[in-house]
Amino acid sequence: MTTTLYTSDHEWLAIDGDVATVGITDYAQQQLGDVVFVELPKVGRSLKKAEAAAVVESVKAASDVYAPISGEVLETNAELAAEPALVNSDAQGKAWFFKLRIADKSELGGLMDEAAYKAHTA
Amino acid sequence: MLARDDQDSLKRTPLHGLHVSLGGKMVPFAGYDMPVQYPAGVLKEHLHTRASAGLFDVSHMGQIALRPKSGKVEDAARALERLVPQDILAIAPGRQRYAQFTNEDGGILDDLMVANFGDHLFLVVNAACKDADEAHLRANLSEDCIVDSLADRALIALQGPKAEAALAKLCAATPAMKFMDSGPHEVAGLACFVSRSGYTGEDGFEISVPAADAERLAKTLLENPDVLPIGLGARDSLRLEAGLCLYGHDIDTATTPVEAALEWSVQKSRRSGGARAGGFPGAEKILAHFDRGASRRRVGLRAEGRAPVREGARLFADEAGGEPIGQVTSGGFGPSLSAPVAMGYVPTPLAALGTKLFAEVRGQHLPLTVAAMPFVKNTYKR
Structure with a gap:
């Protein structure tokens, strides 16, 4: 059973046990426009909450994706690196960025559920 | 984000209402509230322009008529040559040429297009520089010319392989125009100035139209299914692929035309040994760059x-x-x-x-x- 949480920086996290799958929201991809390049963190890297973890670039500009919580990078999405446009077509599905082993579950307390995120972007 | 006060102080082109109705994402650019993209997005807008035809609102740019007090266009050309390193006298009636205003250090104050309209010169300058350019022209050329700011005109670019056919429906004379031809034409019955040029690397046109008629002309062009509205985002990616300079970024007051690899735009007549060598601001440095390299x-x-x-x-x-x-x-x-x-x-x-x-x-x-x-x-x- 997974739970999806959101950050005010427009990232989503699907929580499954002690693993979080992280991506950017559909709202974020709409704001960015056509994504042409994604840079993902190295597997094994230990990320601190709020640290720049990945980069997503549209034709116009580059934007950082911040680690929504602390944790070790377990896996990155090779399909996304090869096909960055997946962010536009399936931001909250196939276009996941990386999976983290959650370092501190208490950090999840500061995140939003779907209803709160919807209110945040309304 | 901009505060509301800042947004309210932004200027609007005559096509502002059309941009909003087309779903344009509006951003501040050179003091104007301009569409960076439409719902199609930068990528599709870019590719559509290369494959079909794109319509761009470039009304924020400055349009200036340089009218010789003598009534002879060559007097305006000779006067303008005091401010640019280009051969303006050699621009034939109905033709235009790319030029730069230079400063005493040989840097570039702005880049512009200069057309010979027979009895006066027609200039198109960058939006961010237009007030300074007009002041520069008035300060230096008022003895010989009237500097007439054509603020009541909009400017629409139609670019791409289907631009010719799209414009031909509204102005039968345009298919016969060649690259850098420029002059008055009636387009859809409106008193326009049309040049066969642009900022995308594609064949296409720039159409100067009275502000009051701009929306009607844009809507008429957009009725053609081959023509889509294109925002500033794709305008930038198109000009970058075309290798064209963006003023304030690729060229500025600290770059000479030679450093900027724009030697092709400075005719031999204005270089060392030419009939009218020098005689423009920064000539010493710019000619030294030509002669000895930068x-x-x-x-x-x-x-x-x-x-x-x-x-x-x-x-x-x-x-x-x-x-x-x-x-x-x-x-x-x-x-x-x-x-x-x-x-x-x-x-x-x-x-x-x-x-x-x-x-x-x-x-x-x-x-x-x-x-x-x-x-x-x-x-x-x-």
Whole structure:
């Protein structure tokens, strides 16, 4: 059973046990426009909450994706690196960025559920 | 985000209402509230322009008539030659030429188009520079010319392989025009100035139209299913692929026309040994650059990877780093090439095609190659 949480920086996290799958929201991809390049963190890297973890670039500009919580990078999405446009077509599905082993579950307390995120972007 | 006060102080072009009704995403640009993209998005807008036809609102640019007090256009041309290193006298009636206003240091104050309309010159200058350009013209040329700001005109660019057919429906004379022809034409019954030119590398036209008629003309052009509205985002990626300079980025008051690799725009008559050599601001430095070379040069850059290399990225000769040798002045993703493209300044010995360089992007040194521009072959109708 997974739970999806959101950050005010427009990232989503699907929580499954002690693993979080992280991506950017559909709202974020709409704001960015056509994504042409994604840079993902190295597997094994230990990320601190709020640290720049990945980069997503549209034709116009580059934007950082911040680690929504602390944790070790377990896996990155090779399909996304090869096909960055997946962010536009399936931001909250196939276009996941990386999976983290959650370092501190208490950090999840500061995140939003779907209803709160919807209110945040309304 | 801008505060409301700032947004309210932004100027609007005569097509502002149309942009909003078309779903344009409006952003501040050169003091104007302008569409950066429409719902199609930058990528599709870019590719549509290369495949079909794109309509751009460039009404924020300055349009100026330079009217000779003598009534003779050659007197206006001779006067303007005091401010630009181009041969203006040689522009035939109905033709236009690319030019630069230079300063005493040989730098570029603005770049512009100059057309000969028979009894006066018609100038198109950059939005951000237009007030300064007009003041510069008035301060220096008022003895010979009336500087007439055509603020009551909009400017619409129609660019791409289907631009000719789209405009031909509204003005039968335009298909016979050649690249850089420019003059008055009736378009859809409106008193327009049409030039066969643009800022995309594609064949196309720029149409100056009275402000009150601009929306009607734009809507008429957009009724053609081949024509889509294109925002500033795609305008920038199109001009970058075409290797065209963006003022304030690739050229400015600190770059001479020679450093900027714009030698082709300075005719022999104004160079050393020419009939009217010099006689423009900064001539000493600019002619020295022609005669003895400049120490740096604007070049095209292609990356090996997929990561865009953007404006401000420092350039290095060695992968290990060391002292930066130059900087990227424009860069991004080229949708038609599906690859990153950039331009920047490097020391002249490193400006040869094929030279390997490195750009610093997020702490890494990414390999680049000095490459010929335009990156995408232009399709001008010469």
